[in-house]
Amino acid sequence: MASMKFLCDSKRCIECNGCVTACKNENDDALEWGIQRRRVVTLNDGEPGESSISVACMHCTDAPCMAVCPADCFERTEDGIVLHDKDLCIGCGYCLFACPFGAPQFPKQDAFGERGKMDKCTFCAGGPNVEDGSAEEKEKYGANRIAEGKLPMCASLCSTKALLAGDASKISDVYAERVVARGAKNAGWASTADLSYDASKPQES
Amino acid sequence: MTKRIQHWFTLLVSVLMLSFTLSAFASETADDKTRSERLGESSVQGELAGFAGADYWRAVRDGQEGYTTSKSPEHGVLISVPGQAWFILKEKWMSPLGALAIFGSIGLVVLAYFTIGPLRLSKAKTGRKIQRWSLVDRTLHWSMAFTFLSLAVTGLALVYGKHFIKPIIPRDIWAMFIYGAKQYHNYVGPLFAILLFTVMIKWWRKSLFTKVDIKWFMKMGGMVGKHKGSHPSADFSNGGEKALFWLLIFCGVFIIFSGFVLDFPLFDQTRRDMELSNLVHMLASLVLICGFVFHIYVGLVGIEASLEGMVTGEVDETWAKEHHDIWYEKVKDLPENQPKSETSSKLDDKS
Numbered sequence: 057m058a059s060m061k062f063l064c065d066s067k068r069c070i071e072c073n074g075c076v077t078a079c080k081n082e083n084d085d086a087l088e089w090g091i092q093r094r095r096v097v098t099l100n101d102g103e104p105g106e107s108s109i110s111v112a113c114m115h116c117t118d119a120p121c122m123a124v125c126p127a128d129c130f131e132r133t134e135d136g137i138v139l140h141d142k143d144l145c146i147g148c149g150y151c152l153f154a155c156p157f158g159a160p161q162f163p164k165q166d167a168f169g170e171r172g173k174m175d176k177c178t179f180c181a182g183g184p185n186v187e188d189g190s191a192e193e194k195e196k197y198g199a200n201r202i203a204e205g206k207l208p209m210c211a212s213l214c215s216t217k218a219l220l221a222g223d224a225s226k227i228s229d230v231y232a233e234r235v236v237a238r239g240a241k242n243a244g245w246a247s248t249a250d251l252s253y254d255a256s257k258p259q260e261s
Numbered sequence: 262m263t264k265r266i267q268h269w270f271t272l273l274v275s276v277l278m279l280s281f282t283l284s285a286f287a288s289e290t291a292d293d294k295t296r297s298e299r300l301g302e303s304s305v306q307g308e309l310a311g312f313a314g315a316d317y318w319r320a321v322r323d324g325q326e327g328y329t330t331s332k333s334p335e336h337g338v339l340i341s342v343p344g345q346a347w348f349i350l351k352e353k354w355m356s357p358l359g360a361l362a363i364f365g366s367i368g369l370v371v372l373a374y375f376t377i378g379p380l381r382l383s384k385a386k387t388g389r390k391i392q393r394w395s396l397v398d399r400t401l402h403w404s405m406a407f408t409f410l411s412l413a414v415t416g417l418a419l420v421y422g423k424h425f426i427k428p429i430i431p432r433d434i435w436a437m438f439i440y441g442a443k444q445y446h447n448y449v450g451p452l453f454a455i456l457l458f459t460v461m462i463k464w465w466r467k468s469l470f471t472k473v474d475i476k477w478f479m480k481m482g483g484m485v486g487k488h489k490g491s492h493p494s495a496d497f498s499n500g501g502e503k504a505l506f507w508l509l510i511f512c513g514v515f516i517i518f519s520g521f522v523l524d525f526p527l528f529d530q531t532r533r534d535m536e537l538s539n540l541v542h543m544l545a546s547l548v549l550i551c552g553f554v555f556h557i558y559v560g561l562v563g564i565e566a567s568l569e570g571m572v573t574g575e576v577d578e579t580w581a582k583e584h585h586d587i588w589y590e591k592v593k594d595l596p597e598n599q600p601k602s603e604t605s606s607k608l609d610d611k612s
Binding site for chain 1: 320321325327328329330331332333335336337338339340341342344345347348351352419420422423427432433435436439440442443444447523524525526527532535536539
């Protein structure tokens with residue numbers, strides 16, 4: 057029983073949007089025009105204290121989307137990944153209202169702006185009630201790297217290793233090592249001061 | 262002399278200005294120091310406690326908006342917490358309390374049936390028919406009844422279906438059913454809006470309250486307890502019917518406007534707008550559903566011979582005299598309400 061999580065190191069994220077592109081490319085068969093499952097948000101853009109964070113579905117342990125869905129289409133896998141069944145999704149938008157991260161998105165190509173089947177990050181774990189790695193799964197949900205023993209594409213391709221994906225205890229160990237052993241102060245989602253590293257200046261201890 | 266004074270004065274002013282500037286500098290650096298110390302402290306604490314605690318985190322939680330390349334609505338907001346309040350209000354409060362209110366209302370009318378019992382006509386029917394509802398009125402009423410009930414059923418299925426229906430039917434059937442419920446609700450909803458405004462225009466005049474209605478309410482409509490069968494006077498509509506009409510209009514307007522916000526996500530309405538609309542929509546619908554449990558009871562079994570007025574358009578003279586005496590006095594002499602003898606045997610055949 058793992059508990060799969062994402063973690064983004066705001067000190068390392070350089071807003072290259074590589075994770076966005078990696079995700080879009082990996083899950084392309086399932087993604088309709090205009091939908092990107094992952095996004096990078098830059099706060100204080102262009103000002104001192106600028107910092108960026110990559111965000112998608114956070115696969116909450118107590119997921120609000122799961123609680124409000126009228127069709128009850130969500131399920132949590134044994135790895136702690138929150139997946140949704142597109143056969144059951146009715147496109148009501150309740151998960152979007154409840155989600156703090158703005159992860160659920162809806163294709164809107166029908167009449168009256170009617171929402172289509174919801175789409176969100178699957179932790180590259182495909183979807184429920186389809187055969188792992190099948191063409192149907194790829195068409196509906198995108199890649200299933202978890203079934204191949206791989207981690208999500210976004211984190212795997214992150215050039216600065218800001219975005220970590222994996223079992224919560226493993227990635228928090230990686231992060232703790234950065235903070236404690238390697239001196240990366242303010243590396244979490246908790247930084248405003250001194251983001252850029254300037255080798256010409258003496259470093260504060 | 263004046264030159265020397267001028268010189269000294271300039272020097273004095275310069276010194277003063279310099280000292281001001283310096284002190285300002287000094288306090289600024291001191292402020293900076295404490296701020297950075299404070300920030301450093303809080304971020305260390307934040308890191309120790311996971312990711313929470315720092316000022317930055319607080320700003321993020323407050324829904325601070327940043328820059329993103331994503332073009333999806335509200336994607337600049339990193340974290341949006343208020344959705345939590347909506348989800349708790351909807352799932353933990355409205356759902357259970359709503360079920361309680363609906364089952365409570367049904368329980369009350371069942372109780373009323375067995376304790377108070379239906380109100381029978383006190384005299385036999387005379388067989389003379391009085392015109393009450395035109396074909397247009399009846400069509401409007403039954404279209405409204407059909408859309409209202411079907412929207413209530415699909416709406417309740419969207420709220421409670423996952424608890425009561427999903428566990429007992431196959432997955433494929435459930436998928437079809439719940440998708441159908443949502444589509445029906447979204448497409449028939451606007452039809453209900455049109456019907457409601459038509460009803461409002463058609464029936465508002467006969468639903469204005471008068472003094473007679475106060476007396477009607479004082480006697481509890483002549484339906485309950487010691488007043489039962491006392492038949493307080495009423496015009497075309499009695500106090501209860503008028504109250505129900507205005508309840509329908511009042512709640513209906515809320516339902517229609519909130520439903521419009523939810524049904525058409527085309528106008529850049531935010532998640533917050535839709536959450537609020539959802540709560541308003543559910544609350545107003547709940548009030549109407551409970552209200553109409555009583556309406557349906559009264560119409561079907563609560564008062565004898567009420568239903569036939571809305572089905573055939575005519576009511577019996579006895580019923581009119583007992584329930585709507587003022588209206589009866591007004592219309593009894595109209596030519597269409599005269600006893601049918603030989604002239605129109607067609608209508609007689611029905612009764």
